[in-house]
Amino acid sequence: MNLNVRYLLTAGLLLGMGVFLSWSQTSPTQAATTEKPQTGVPVEPDMHEFMEYVFQPTYRRLKKSLSTEPDNNQIWKAVKSDSLILAEGGNLLLLHKPENNRADWDQHSIQVRQFGGQLYKAAKAKDYQASKAKFASMLKNCNACHKQFDNGKHQLKP
Structure with a gap:
């Protein structure tokens, strides 16, 4: 060749x-398209559904896990996991757009992230008193948000 x-x-x-x-x-x-993929779009736009399947089970597990001082690493690991889910859930809440009072919504969402992060750090340190306090602070914030955005329904108890 x-x-x-x-x-x-x-x-x-x-x-x-x-x-x-x-x-x-x-x-x-x-x-087929030159469009950029859309980011920051909720998978479940209905807030009740989102809360029922993301926040409610996590809240219930934390309430049970923190009802008494955890006595083993498995329970502390569960507290860390659930607190991290709630903290990151605060970021997910920022994707949702309420009909009004966006600034208040964002502030409540940021506080969920902050208290969840603080709870996560307390759980990493296995500090039961701090964990309980951060969980209570988060619930107070959640209840204030529910009062403002859900006519006071779904109040959480520590």
Whole structure:
């Protein structure tokens, strides 16, 4: 085979591989549109559903876990897990847009994140008194939010 033909075949093969690789790394959706993917969109826009399936079970587990001082690492690990879920849940609340009083909504959401984070740190330190105090602070904030945005329904008890 002629050297020039070999170079042409090799160049064609490399070009074809480059086209294939760039095509295979682009999803059909990306190839069809030049829009950026939308970020920060709630999966469940209904706040009652969101609260019922994210916050309520977590609150109930924490209430039970903190009803007495945890006496083993497994319970402390559960407290850390649930407090982190609540803290990150505060970030998720910021994705939801209330009909009015956005600034108040954001402040309550940020406080959920802060108290959840503080509860997480107290649980990491296995500090029962601080954990109980941060949990109570979070519940006070949750109840204030429920009072403002849900006509006082769904008040939580420590």
